[in-house]
Amino acid sequence: MDDVARLSVIDRTDLFSASARRRGLTAAIIEKDFWVCWTLKRLFTLPNPPAGLLFKGGTSLSKVFGVIDRLSEDVDLSFNRAELGFSGESDPLNALTGKKRKHGFEAWTETCQRVIREKLQPQLVEVFADALGEPPATTWGVELAEDDPNGQTLLFRYPADNQSRPADEPAYIRPAVRLEIGARSDHWPAVAGMVISDAAADFPAVFKEPGCMVYALAAEQIFWEKATVLPTWFHAPADKKFRDRQSRHYYDVVRLYEHELGQAAIRDTDLLLKVARHKEVFFPAAWARYADARPGTLRTVPPDARQPEMEQDYRKMQEMIFGEPPRFERLLEVLREIENAINIQSSGMRVSD
Known part of the structure; x- marks a missing residue:
């Protein structure tokens, strides 16, 4: 080079x-x-x-x-x-x-x-x-x-x-x-x-x-590090502003899930628990609820009240995405699928249905 x-x-x-x-x-x-x-x-x-x-x-x-x-x-x-x-x-x-x-x-x-x-x-x-x-x-x-x-x-x-x-x-x-x-x-x-x-x-x-x-x-570790960012915005106080370019984590999680590396990560829930424990120590926030970042209670889908600001942020970051970016509705659809795939491993129930 x-x-x-x-x-x-x-x-x-x-x-x-x-x-x-x-x-x-x-x-x-x-x-x-x-x-x-x-x-x-x-x-x-x-x-x-x-x-x-x-x-x-x-x-x-x-x-x-x-x-x-x-x-x-x-x-x-x-x-x-x-x-x-x-x-x-x-x-x-x-x-x-x-x-x-x-x-x-x-x-x-x-x-x-x-x-x-x-x-x-x-x-x-x-x-x-x-x-x-x-x-x-x-x-x-x-x-x-x-x-x-x-x-x-x-x-x-x-x-x-x-x-x-x-x-x-x-x-x-x-x-x-x-x-x-x-x-x-x-x-x-x-x-x-x-x-x-x-x-x-x-x-x-x-x-x-x-x-x-x-x-x-490893990509599997990055998958869980990003996937455990998502519930912090699910549980965040209503008055906490959605930070610029946070939607990139949602996009990255979706793209990883659609790749074989993400599919391997989904099956490694021990790695999820390790990442959640690590974040409890190094990124503490009472409202983050890292204890719930586990099969059965992990939230990857943004709450309805957050979706408008997330969509706005996602539109702004699309200029950084090469080719045709996934529609916002498609992101939400796959995020629901991810949430179900993780949580069903514990409860056998689809928490987003």
Whole structure:
């Protein structure tokens, strides 16, 4: 991929434009997809990577597993808490009291910030410079995101053809890869997988190294992590505003369910219980009712009162979905099917009927 990264902006734009024409997308989307994949290659070939990096989230569903057809502008990464020095009772998951758990959260958050600031960011700057040349001549940079108060997000501003970009360009395709890093995630089950950019898939002869291997959270785990987001909105107080782009989780769960990986996940209810327990510890909210995230009581269908705002949010995010997105009514239909498929394993009754 480095050979393409080193091309002139004009030559890269020609390549991305040709790929975009094949796919019916914009060149900016193909460009961003390339730099996401290039960044992943650099992350997972670091000579001394910090704290066991793991790739997860929606972008992994698209690039590693090929399950979803939407652009994710960010890269979700997780450090291994044990490799950060938090294992046994110092891991919040194993803390015996709320006070110890709170102390554990604070300690590993500070450690994450320090590792990102003092190790990962300098490493990326060094390896990016080896491949791209020193900025500012090549117009790239790696910096802490100002909008993350926790100091756990890096922005890679990649060299782009800014002259041809419209002023009203959507934020999700602006020329920056967002690396969101934390240590809350479970690191098992996980798999090794290949990542290939759309441009490399379309024109493999142009690339000496069209793909790269990454270490990613298993799709079955991601299915349950997303599926347990859905009931939090079912149980949320009526005055809690539906957050922007939350409908992506509903879309992702539906697409996963329609894939063999999702069908395998549905049968693994022990994994569901493990994910629910993990969320009780790391994402506590009284109204989330993670104790009900189990066969017999799991809710994936949004309540009637939530559906108008969810539909509005879904319409807004459709520009990120490639091809013809499922109708909102179809999403609800499959979500009911998912809810029944999960809950019937416990009660033998269809809770949505």
